[in-house]
Amino acid sequence: MTTPVVDVHTHVYPPAYMDLLRSRSSVPYVRTFPPDTSSSRLIILPGEDDPSRPSTARGRPVGPAYYDIKEKIAFMDAHKIDISVISLANPWLDFLSADEAGPAAQRINDDMNAVCAQNAPGRLYAFGALPLSASTEVVVAEIARLKQLPYMRGIIMGTSGLGSGLDDPALDPIYAALQAQRLLVFLHPHYGLPVSVYGPRAGDYGHVLPLALGFPLETTVAVTRMLLSGVWDRFPDLQVLLAHSGGTLPFLAGRIESCIAHDAHLMKKQANSGDANKAPRRRRSVWDVLSKNVYLDAVVYSEIGLRAAIEASGADRVMFGTDHPFFPPLEEGETEWLSVRTNYQAIHAAVGREQDLAEGVLGGNAIRVLGLKHA
Template structure:
């Protein structure tokens, strides 16, 4: 069984909701060549493509690439909005849609639950509802409307996730400070901003004592873990030599690598080799980033299968398939 763990879908109803109530932070505009893109504070990050809401086409594309099962998730901005009611409605809407999709394609689809993180009490309740509906995991966006996931306000959510036993998919968005970073230039958010967002989030967790507190948590990092494979040695050295880096936990970051999985959404053999060296071949998962414009089921699968990576067995064990 080949399982795609990094692949997204949306619904027409979700896009309608985002159009009507997502502004001024999230806005839609027409591209010069046709089609639409969603901007966050003026920075483009989400090009809308028809396969994103066409489940029949998804299944055909999976068949063509030889993918047996997809664990679908709602990409950024997910259900994370300053308006708490909007967050609650978006999460409920998409979890219902994904549960219905699994019912329609029971042998081909599973799903990560979206949570209204800006309303922790509602997020805990929505997690329980999603578990009852058959969610296979939870997606967490790297920052919650600018706040880090390690903020104490989100502890009740993490406690509930930890108790549920569901794996977490850590996915980036446009990082905070996008204007100061100039991420609007050359559309730098997808190639650079996203991996920075993931890297900052997981580095903070590794220094914070996060994985000490949530002892059962297993986390999948998008895009090969951002730049974590390149930086893990530096994180350890800084933990050993900079007191502030070890204030949250006495354990160096590398001791928590057995809690992490990396998807194979990288684009060179050298990058994949570094991922494998960092977490081990048995912690690598297949991911395609389909149907985004850089998503590629066949290409990412071919690269992963060019190495001795038991991603099929790993996915089956992680998701209880």
Template sequence: MLKIDIHAHFLPRDWPDLAAKYGDNRFPVIHHGEDGRHRIYKDGKFFREIWPKTWDPEIRIEDYARFGVQVQVISTVPVMFSYWARPHHALELHQALNDHIAEACRAHPRHYAGIGTVPLQSPSLAVRELERCMDELNLQGVQIGSHVNDWNLDAPELFEFFEAASELGAAILVHPWDMMGAASMPKYWLPWLVGMPAEQSRAACSLIFGGVLERLPKLRVCLAHGGGSFPYTIGRIEHGFRMRPDLVATDNFRNPREYLGRLYYDSWVADTRALRYLLDTCGVSRVMLGTDYPFPLGEQEPGAGIEALGLDEADKARLYHGTALEWMGLPKSRFE
């Protein structure tokens, strides 16, 4: 059975050192040590270690083959978004990352599809780079953060970007980043364990209550990490909508529960019962395999969560490739 992982992170071995070029150490930089280790630094401090499978297409194909997964939809790592930077500085980084993703897709078309990244702090530049991703690089869409500096995803400034994505048929992957409350949660990895799920609910509610999805019914948005906390707190969100419409329903009068079937979700929720709930609540046709490869917080055996549910072949086919192909707007023959 064709299996497509729609949430797989990918970086070049090297990228422009914008921290040195622009004198701003907030830009992430890569250091390849003599000890054979590869470390990302940001703000002058260690951020994350990465490995050759983060950038080597051949290693990744072999790694995925162990689990019978043939296709990866590759996207950058959120730390690279750099929405805080001057727009043209960020664009320089985004273009290098997008070119690298496109190169892997061209070299291995049966194993890779790609979604790019755009400098959303300048929506006009973001639209231009989105157009380049779609028209010149033949990518399937872009990954964006759960918010953009002080803008939530309902910000009027961002609407032109979402409108362009809808018109171009671009798949949008929303990924948590710059987690809320991080400064007050310095211990226990809480920004990743608590902040990330909350960020996804923030993004979903902004798109819904702000009327973005209502105004752009063809927009194809996927929420990484199974939608974060959004699907699991929809009862509370709906209750707030009903009880305090004066506060909640100011820009969109449609019940938020109606949008559960408008959004897409990846399958990585780290709990079989949570995945079953996600399928029951949002529908098998809205969920697709996603792993957060190659990081430790991701699914270590791609598809293990889906297999644990004991689904019939039709439902598994939908989760493994049917929904992903629909979200990306690609035919199955693209990978045959």
């Protein structure tokens, strides 16, 4: 392997962010639960704070891997990762008040940039977090400021946007600013699906249903709404990296496109859009957007899923990721993470015979797209 391995999906909760979570008493927050008061648990998903749940089913244990950058570097070394593009994990800054969000974003983004600068040159870069609950002017100003921070390579955003989804017209000035600054949007799920869809016994199955099904479907719904509302028609150069290989989007893209083509309401709406003296606006296809505006991480854990991602967006638009520090080994004494090994195996199974494609997915694509430099 001559090309550096780059992890584009890896999270850090900086100390200032951990302090914020520890100061809170409602989701999101960090606290201990009896009988085990020796370790803290991170509660970030709706419903995780249900007191009827066993303490071990409420959130997840949060240790140094979440916030100590030395742990991140050790993880990278153990798994032969040369560069990591770190990002704040969900729920980012979405829960803050308008007055708090702007200063918090500046403080945390500066901390992330400083962490990258303080470590070995070329090992760490970052995606910034936006103060989406603040005014549009504050958000746009932070986007411009992020562009000036030397280690920032884009932003991470959840599917709620300003609170009404990613098809909200109020996001247009923010999309315009991101497009103008050529900052990649790393789109990551957080809210999943309503707990009721999993049925009355969902609590018996830990986090499997919301993480395995809820997160990917949340992403699929959010991006489909962006497509339907014409986000990429208005912002044809807006580039988005989708977590977890785009959820189910690569598999369902054909069905989405077919349903759009056969929907009389949408057809009439499109015919009536635009200037009466001009031809109706021609909508870009799902396939066109997938191949020109969407990048997919390789956090899908299977050859079949990765092949779907590659077929949908192209091998030159898929990038390796680990989702560290989530999905750690459960057996005591394990040092190699099963989740990471599975991703490596899926990449080599899908494109391993074509060395140039494998090197692209493992690092070359990220280096090219994000302008990374490895010492």
